[in-house]
Amino acid sequence: MQTSTFHAAPARLGRAFGAWAAGWWRVFRFGATALVMAASPSAYDRATSNLMARQVYFTAWQILPGFIAVCVLLSYMVIRIVVLAAGKYGLAEYALNIAVRVQVLELIPLFVALFVALRSGAAINTEVVLMHIRGDLEALQSAGADPMRHELVPRVVGSAVSVVALTVIGGAIALVLAYVAMYGFSAGGMEDYADVIGSIFDFHVTLGLGLKALFFGLAVAVIPITASLEVPREARFAPIAVLSGMVRLFLSLALIEGASLAVKYI
Amino acid sequence: MEQIPKSAPKPSMAAETTTALPIKHLEFKVAMLLALTLVLSIGFLGYVFYARGVFESTQRVVLVTDDSDGVTVGMPLTFAGFAIGRVRRIELADDAKVRINIDVPTKDARWLRTSTVFIIERALVGGVRIRAATGILEDPPLPDGAVRTVLRGDATEELPKLISTMKSLLENLQAMTAADSSLGASLSNVRTVTDRMAGRYGALSAALGSDENARKVIASIDRANKLLDSLGGVTARLDQTLAKTDQRVFGKDGVMDDAQKAIGQLNAVLGDVRDSLKKADAVLADAQKIGANARAATDDLATLRAEVEASLRKVSALIAEINRKWPFARDTELKLP
Numbered sequence: 001m002q003t004s005t006f007h008a009a010p011a012r013l014g015r016a017f018g019a020w021a022a023g024w025w026r027v028f029r030f031g032a033t034a035l036v037m038a039a040s041p042s043a044y045d046r047a048t049s050n051l052m053a054r055q056v057y058f059t060a061w062q063i064l065p066g067f068i069a070v071c072v073l074l075s076y077m078v079i080r081i082v083v084l085a086a087g088k089y090g091l092a093e094y095a096l097n098i099a100v101r102v103q104v105l106e107l108i109p110l111f112v113a114l115f116v117a118l119r120s121g122a123a124i125n126t127e128v129v130l131m132h133i134r135g136d137l138e139a140l141q142s143a144g145a146d147p148m149r150h151e152l153v154p155r156v157v158g159s160a161v162s163v164v165a166l167t168v169i170g171g172a173i174a175l176v177l178a179y180v181a182m183y184g185f186s187a188g189g190m191e192d193y194a195d196v197i198g199s200i201f202d203f204h205v206t207l208g209l210g211l212k213a214l215f216f217g218l219a220v221a222v223i224p225i226t227a228s229l230e231v232p233r234e235a236r237f238a239p240i241a242v243l244s245g246m247v248r249l250f251l252s253l254a255l256i257e258g259a260s261l262a263v264k265y266i
Numbered sequence: 267m268e269q270i271p272k273s274a275p276k277p278s279m280a281a282e283t284t285t286a287l288p289i290k291h292l293e294f295k296v297a298m299l300l301a302l303t304l305v306l307s308i309g310f311l312g313y314v315f316y317a318r319g320v321f322e323s324t325q326r327v328v329l330v331t332d333d334s335d336g337v338t339v340g341m342p343l344t345f346a347g348f349a350i351g352r353v354r355r356i357e358l359a360d361d362a363k364v365r366i367n368i369d370v371p372t373k374d375a376r377w378l379r380t381s382t383v384f385i386i387e388r389a390l391v392g393g394v395r396i397r398a399a400t401g402i403l404e405d406p407p408l409p410d411g412a413v414r415t416v417l418r419g420d421a422t423e424e425l426p427k428l429i430s431t432m433k434s435l436l437e438n439l440q441a442m443t444a445a446d447s448s449l450g451a452s453l454s455n456v457r458t459v460t461d462r463m464a465g466r467y468g469a470l471s472a473a474l475g476s477d478e479n480a481r482k483v484i485a486s487i488d489r490a491n492k493l494l495d496s497l498g499g500v501t502a503r504l505d506q507t508l509a510k511t512d513q514r515v516f517g518k519d520g521v522m523d524d525a526q527k528a529i530g531q532l533n534a535v536l537g538d539v540r541d542s543l544k545k546a547d548a549v550l551a552d553a554q555k556i557g558a559n560a561r562a563a564t565d566d567l568a569t570l571r572a573e574v575e576a577s578l579r580k581v582s583a584l585i586a587e588i589n590r591k592w593p594f595a596r597d598t599e600l601k602l603p
Binding site: 050053054056057060061064161164165168169171172175191192194195197198199201202206 | 289292293295296299300302303306307309310311313314316317318319339340341342348349352
């Protein structure tokens with residue numbers, strides 16, 4: 001039945017595109033709902049606060065020592081390399097500028113997002129798909145509790161807060177290390193340093209950095225949760241949900257990073 | 267297929283995975299983390315505000331230029347290598363001039379005077395720089411909102427000129443190194459000469475142009491050598507001759523000896539002559555005296571001579587008479603006593 005498959009191909013393609021678009025639409029709808037809920041104080045009670053705190057604890061606090069160690073090592077290395085390379089090409093005066101831009105604006109936020117995605121994004125994905133397949137969420141709903149408010153939004157908020165917190169800590173470490181790598185442990189470079197930092201972080205860049213960290217944080221929870229909820233409620237679909245969720249998350253992180261670069265430099 | 271048993275509706279069940287273990291001081295730890303994040307964020311924002319000079323009062327300088335290429339908002343204005351101000355705004359005025367608004371903190375504004383010049387420098391590598399240079403720091407300070415024209419110190423502006431110069435230089439070089447250039451011809455001549463120099467007659471052939479000429483010169487030199495040899499022989503003989511002459515002239519019994527003797531004799535002769543002359547002198551003196559006496563006698567002599575002459579004429583006539591009469595006698599000479 002060659003002709004029928006030939007005719008069926010566009011239809012299949014159309015269906016696939018429709019599913020893809022619907023998937024992203026659910027992501028955005030869920031993300032928007034989560035944001036609205038997170039912004040409304042009535043959504044928080046003792047249980048949701050506790051769940052949120054647990055999410056933050058597992059995502060950010062537990063890994064904090066390791067994260068700081070990796071951050072220090074990686075930041076110092078990258079900054080030294082940038083400073084040395086810039087000096088070699090006679091661009092030493094731009095070294096600090098480049099180092100801070102590369103580290104604080106690009107590398108650290110992306111590094112944090114990937115770190116949290118691998119550690120907590122995958123965990124959330126698995127946890128929610130299991131709850132979805134077991135029917136816990138429906139059970140909650142039938143018991144009169146909003147699963148969105150009690151189970152999902154606290155996870156999203158906890159992840160977002162963790163990503164922002166880790167980004168802020170990592171950025172602070174990178175800023176301090178950039179100063180040390182450039183001027184050593186003396187206060188002599190304070191004015192130069194202030195000039196450079198002042199010239200980099202204008203209103204748009206600072207706002208962009210904040211928004212990027214927020215979007216990374218949202219994506220890390222929203223995309224795995226959406227992917228978990230859209231599979232049929234059978235155990236064999238659990239790995240597929242995790243797989244598609246992680247791939248989509250990775251693509252989203254790349255997209256957010258690319259968009260932020262495009263807005264800043266093009 | 268593995269079946270996950272559907273559990274009874276339990277609100278707390280869903281969060282079991284995360285709530286299974288009780289966490290000590292959960293709220294405190296999370297609050298610590300959030301507080302740290304908040305403090306760092308606020309501190310960072312505060313530092314950025316400070317670094318951007320939000321907390322300090324500034325005054326404005328407006329720089330006017332034709333071309334703001336490379337100038338960006340946030341770019342520093344440097345004085346002696348220190349950033350003393352920052353570009354806030356760049357706008358294109360109605361007269362097509364670019365107005366660069368620069369904020370200078372009041373504490374740094376003391377470096378800017380009415381005589382300060384502002385320069386936009388474009389380096390070949392790296393970006394554009396805006397510099398301020400103040401020659402006389404005693405001049406009155408630059409007022410707020412002052413408008414100044416920017417000087418341009420542009421390395422790239424020199425480039426087209428440099429490139430055209432280099433182009434002509436390269437063309438010259440090309441012409442010089444071309445196959446039919448005079449330099450090439452000279453070099454090929456040099457090569458011919460060095461080839462000849464490497465030949466049988468070496469540099470001589472190179473100097474004279476051909477082997478033929480070189481051979482002639484060498485033959486001439488050979489002949490000159492021979493000539494010099496024979497000249498050597500001549501000189502040797504001349505030497506011998508001279509030695510002999512020397513001996514003959516200056517040697518024992520040589521010419522010089524004879525001459526010496528002759529001169530000695532001549533001296534003697536001269537001495538004799540001198541004596542003779544002295545005698546002659548005396549004779550002359552005597553003769554003088556005699557002359558005086560003779561004058562007196564001369565008158566008598568004249569008479570005597572007349573008588574003798576008359577006698578002679580008589581004798582002559584007598585002889586002529588005899589000769590006529592004696593025709594055989596041919597000897598007519600008459601010996602006078």
